[in-house]
Amino acid sequence: MSADLAVTVAGLPLKNPVIAGSGEATASTEDVSACLAAGAAAVVAKSVNESAAARAQLRAAEYVVLDADLAARPLGPASRTDSLFCRSGLLDVDLAEWIAALAALDREAGDAYVVPSLIVADVDEAVRLARLCEAEGLRWLELNVGAPHAEEASPGAIATGVELVARVRSAISIPLTVKLRAGDSVADALAAGADAVCLATRAMAFVPDLGTRRPVLGTFAAIGGAWALPLTLREVAKAHLAAPDASIVGTNGARDGYDVARFLLAGASAVAMTSAVITEGPEVLSQSIAQLDQYCTEQGVTARELIGEAARHVHTYEEVAIERRL
Ligand SMILES: Cc1cc2nc3c(=O)[nH]c(=O)nc-3n(C[C@H](O)[C@H](O)[C@H](O)COP(=O)(O)O)c2cc1C
Numbered sequence: 230m231s232a233d234l235a236v237t238v239a240g241l242p243l244k245n246p247v248i249a250g251s252g253e254a255t256a257s258t259e260d261v262s263a264c265l266a267a268g269a270a271a272v273v274a275k276s277v278n279e280s281a282a283a284r285a286q287l288r289a290a291e292y293v294v295l296d297a298d299l300a301a302r303p304l305g306p307a308s309r310t311d312s313l314f315c316r317s318g319l320l321d322v323d324l325a326e327w328i329a330a331l332a333a334l335d336r337e338a339g340d341a342y343v344v345p346s347l348i349v350a351d352v353d354e355a356v357r358l359a360r361l362c363e364a365e366g367l368r369w370l371e372l373n374v375g376a377p378h379a380e381e382a383s384p385g386a387i388a389t390g391v392e393l394v395a396r397v398r399s400a401i402s403i404p405l406t407v408k409l410r411a412g413d414s415v416a417d418a419l420a421a422g423a424d425a426v427c428l429a430t431r432a433m434a435f436v437p438d439l440g441t442r443r444p445v446l447g448t449f450a451a452i453g454g455a456w457a458l459p460l461t462l463r464e465v466a467k468a469h470l471a472a473p474d475a476s477i478v479g480t481n482g483a484r485d486g487y488d489v490a491r492f493l494l495a496g497a498s499a500v501a502m503t504s505a506v507i508t509e510g511p512e513v514l515s516q517s518i519a520q521l522d523q524y525c526t527e528q529g530v531t532a533r534e535l536i537g538e539a540a541r542h543v544h545t546y547e548e549v550a551i552e553r554r555l
Contacts, residue, residue, distance in 0.1 A: 232525030234518070234532040236270075238476045238499045239404035239424035241369060243270035244340050246489060246532055247518050250480050250501030251276050251346040251371065251408075253292075254511070256320060258330050261343055264506065265334070267514040271342040273371050273501060274331050277320045279358070280350035282383035286318025291446050294508065299436055301445050307508040309484060312454035314436060316446060317378065319348060319386075324358060332365035344406070346371040347397070349388040356400040363401045372397050374418075375410030375430040377451040391417045398422035406478060411460070415468040415475070425476035427501060428464050431457070453504050458482030462495040466540035469496020473537065485513070486520025493532060494539035 234245035249255055249264035249272040256275035264272040292315035293301040307313065320327065328345060335343035345362045347370070349355040355372070362370050374394060379387040391414055394407050398421055407423035409415065410430050418426050434452035436445040461481040468477055479497035483489055484505045492500040505513045525532055544552070 232522050232531060234522060234525065236498045236532050236536070238271075238478060239369065239406055240476075241342065241404055243342075243499055245270045245518050245521070246493060246497070246499040247486075247514055247521070248273060248478065248499050248501040249506055249511070249514060250503035251373070252503040252507055253290075253317065254503065254506040258334060260511075261331070261334050263511040264514060265338055265341050265343070267511040268518050269341060269511075269514045270499065271344055271369070273344045273346050274327075275320050276346040276348040276373055276376075277322065277324055277327060277358070278348050278350040278387075279324065279354045280319070280386045282386035283319035283348070283350060284321035286316070286378070286382055286386060287321060288318070290317045291315060291450075292317075292507075293445065295436065295445070295452075299445075301436075301438070305508065307454075307504070309455040312452050312456070313504045313508065314434065314445065314450050314452045316381075316448055316450045318382075325361065328358070328361050328365050328367070332362075332367050335367055342369050343367070344369045344371050346373060346408075348373045348376050349393050349397075350386055352388070352393055352396050355393070355397055359397045359401045363403050367403065369404045369406070370401065371406040371408060371427065373408040373427075373430070375408055375413055377410070377431050377433050381433070381449055391421060394418055394421035394423060408480070411464050415472065419472060419475055425478055425498075426468065427478040427480050428468055428497075429461055429481055431481055453481055455482055455484045455488070458484075458488055458491065462491060465492060465495040465497050466537075466543060469537045469540045470543070483517075486517035486522075487524060489517055489521050490524050490535060493535035494537070496537040496540045498536055
């Protein structure tokens, strides 16, 4: 028996709510194809922009898995109590060739989507690249205006802020997802014309190594883990309750299909998984789809019916006190 996992995001029909999120596991055409083969309904390619500094940053990228005691080990399989702590950058590719290659993959993707991702350096360049994506026939674009590394990046490499959305939006007519930082205004992103919002990018962190008394990785860096899920779920639930018709893509904390279900229950229509694909491989996408299928089958619901169900039943502290006659 198989449950109905179809959802709609940014007006586009998705065969299931599992998206491979932008990151090092979607940084080549082979990676994107592997995520499509694993059954992802959409694959968001590793982000690009025109800045040389952002590319140089990828050459200086470093990744470790931290265990529950904050001990670092090389990148590899991670458990739910581990974190992925890393510096990343943007792809060093010929942008016209990259966009054409993604468009070719998107044409072959059948019932799935290949989604280019832009992070702004210069907004005029972002507009030009967005137009190029549309001209190449790509059907969906993601714009990340909440990249956590922005403040550590070289000046001019990464710009953030919801005010960047309107220029890109007005330049293209294909569906646009805007990826935001926790605390960014979802209302402003929607008002600027986002067809979906992706909530929320990872946090920046600092981890001193007790042995060397120096920072792990030598820098501040972005951190994520299953522990981030409840924090992200609250962001998603608040956004869903404020704008119940908005398409929300959840990101930051999903490690399996049950986390995907949790994101749907909070109000997301789909879920972007990135760290899990980096540490476990694309198979985590097919496993998550199978787990979600099993969950929906057991619960006797469709994926669409889960969207926002738990959020709609959240009470204020005051309501709970009244109900319990406290
Ligand atoms: C190594 C790494 C590289 C990433 N690169 C990008 C990127 O280029 N563009 C982007 O929008 N998000 C990027 N992200 C953020 C992820 O897409 C995702 O939003 C975040 O990691 C939280 O989701 P997760 O818990 O599933 O990893 C990156 C994340 C990681 C771990």
